[in-house]
Amino acid sequence: MTTRAPFLRETYGGYQHREVPAEDAEITRVGPGTPCGEWMRRYWVPVAYERDLGDLPKRIRILGENLVIYKDKQGTIGLLELHCSHRGSSLEFGIIEERGIKCCYHGWKYDYDGTILDTPGEPEDSTLKDRLCHGAYPTRVHLGIVFAYMGPPELIPPLPVYDTFQLPDVEYYLMERYVFPCNWLQVKENCMDPAHLYFLHTTVSAVQFKEDLAIESEMDFMEVPTGGMIYVDTRRLGDRAWVRIADYIPPFIHQFLLNPPGERQPMKHAERTHWSVPVDDTHTMFVGLARLKDGEEPPTGIEFGQTDDRAYEERQRVPGDYDAQVTQRPIARHGLEHLGSTDRGIIMLRNLVRRSIRQVQNGVAPERPLSALEISVPTFSSSTLLPLAPSPTPAEDRQLLRETGRRVAEEIVRERTA
Ligand code: FES
């Protein structure tokens, strides 16, 4: 558990902070054998887009492991340990064959599941290739995303198909991937931090969101029966209430709707699904699935503020998510934080993650919807606009908004899990 830095009660107290507490390793470190890494390895992880697998193998790094991914000429995708089982050359320089991939150094050839198909330098009667396997992970492709399962083979779960993965009359679009140079948890925490919407994205960077989002909201958070949590963000718009709900689906996913009401008819479900995939302890890959309706244009390029490729001064004047999250340090130090009332979502998310990690440590299956492949798992992102006369005082009105938000959320959860 994290040790805490002293709570400074006096001015000019920097000296008391010269010891920096360690990171909260239990919920941040993702490498092989770590508690959080083992938990994450019980889920399907998006590792690549199928469209990016061409005639050359790709070197990738996921959960601190170096891997190679390729599609052979028969169209089979393989995800293998990067280093050749013979003497370790990187298979990113391998040759993709009709079936499998051949190491460039001495020609050992591997199939998608780690079967060694050929060891050309060995004598005819060598049985080495029949006795030995190369490290490999199973993959599945869904909506153009290659998912990998990197956990214990005997515990492989079905690939969950969420309701948002099979909506009618919707075009699916894979958004450009990019990497944040920081730990996965601080990136994912952002999804249960609706307070940052009306500060970072409206007050500081007024360009980013529409006025309706800049109205202060009543925030609420709930765990849901499918193993994740939601935020319920309720605003007053004249004589109506606007209830926005967004999902966190452990470990990697969050979902939300985009536009304030009035711009156009909102979709019934999330318009975006974002995965935060740990590359390693201090790098996190964004994978995004957009849903487009009625011939809507797909999002072009990487969204504003998600990289550092703007002039430094411009980033200082108009910072974005990248600048806020990456600078929480490579791995945020919880022992230096002072959580306030807007951080209830963060605390719930950390508790949920920690509880799930400990379950896996204790040999219990993680909380995840164990749906059969073809049964979709309900999710709860939504946007609801309903008539609601204001209460006489601001305090009473905030109370009313909060109760209304909770009622709407409970109804949606009940409806969608029925
Ligand atoms: S190192 Fe790969 S075949 Fe020798």
Ligand SMILES: [Fe+2]
């Ligand atoms: Fe943001």
